[in-house]
Amino acid sequence: MWSDGSDTGLKDAHGVTFMSFRVTFLGTGGAVPTTERGPSAILANREGDRLLFDCGEGTQRQMMRFGTGFSVSHVFFTHLHGDHILGLPGLVQTWDFNDRSESLTIHCPPGTRNHVKSLLRTGGHDPGFPIRVNEVSPGNVALRAAEYEVRAFRTNHRTRAQGYALIEDDRPGKFDRQKAEEELGIPPGPAYGRLHEGDPVELDDGRVIQPEQVVGEPRPGRRFVYTGDTRPVDETVEAAENADLLVHDATFASDYADRARETAHSTGREAARIADLAGAKRLALVHISSRYAGDPSPIEREARSIFENAFVPDDGRRIEIPYPDA
Numbered sequence: 001m002w003s004d005g006s007d008t009g010l011k012d013a014h015g016v017t018f019m020s021f022r023v024t025f026l027g028t029g030g031a032v033p034t035t036e037r038g039p040s041a042i043l044a045n046r047e048g049d050r051l052l053f054d055c056g057e058g059t060q061r062q063m064m065r066f067g068t069g070f071s072v073s074h075v076f077f078t079h080l081h082g083d084h085i086l087g088l089p090g091l092v093q094t095w096d097f098n099d100r101s102e103s104l105t106i107h108c109p110p111g112t113r114n115h116v117k118s119l120l121r122t123g124g125h126d127p128g129f130p131i132r133v134n135e136v137s138p139g140n141v142a143l144r145a146a147e148y149e150v151r152a153f154r155t156n157h158r159t160r161a162q163g164y165a166l167i168e169d170d171r172p173g174k175f176d177r178q179k180a181e182e183e184l185g186i187p188p189g190p191a192y193g194r195l196h197e198g199d200p201v202e203l204d205d206g207r208v209i210q211p212e213q214v215v216g217e218p219r220p221g222r223r224f225v226y227t228g229d230t231r232p233v234d235e236t237v238e239a240a241e242n243a244d245l246l247v248h249d250a251t252f253a254s255d256y257a258d259r260a261r262e263t264a265h266s267t268g269r270e271a272a273r274i275a276d277l278a279g280a281k282r283l284a285l286v287h288i289s290s291r292y293a294g295d296p297s298p299i300e301r302e303a304r305s306i307f308e309n310a311f312v313p314d315d316g317r318r319i320e321i322p323y324p325d326a
Contacts, residue, residue, distance in 0.1 A: 059087035078228025079161035155230035168221025250285035268299035272306035
């Protein structure tokens, strides 16, 4: 099940309400903004953890326009071209005006920390809240949270560049309540929770029940992958293996394939091949060139000829990502 973001109380295949994971496309345009599309910015909200991937010009206004809120804890820069970073100084200043005290971490490619620090000083503003700039190399974990991680992977652009994969931990398998109660005689109560969490339980009659007797195989979490600007590369295929949502550079249609190679971008067709090879479930085509401002259908059409579940999102589109077994 895919949602436009308006659904609440979504349930998995077993009728259990799952932790929300919503992606909002704040900016889907290329280097030159248009009236329809702003520069690159994507907000992922996983159960209240708001993670901002790139921050093009006007991102804070897009946040207000599309109602995402400003409570971002981490910013992930794929590279430091202007259309991916120039929204940050204004957003930081707004946070400061709003008396933000929570720390912010900005993740960036190796060798770019000083450039990010210079960006933060643009306009002579000195933020009143802690900001940490974290260089992370492709293949390494940028953020490790309680139930997921964000890992960097190598891309191919005209500068130091990388993509990011948000990968959830596996979840416990389905608890077989009928077997627990009827076959094993385990009384309902705290024992069920302990078994589901992986702990053995001793019953009053002395029997010890192991978790694997009533809990199925672990179930996979969700995977969201964002490339930023890039040529098609094998590393994206690896990072996006079985991804629930792959967001890939598709600046041009194939009529500008030569221009895509010259500028180290991808076409819709090339992005679709990557999604197909990775076994992704859905492909969002972004960084749309202003050449297609009025009609991005050529990019979407050629991508769908290879990968059916490809689409060009409009700015403001929201997608709820369900668990793979939902």
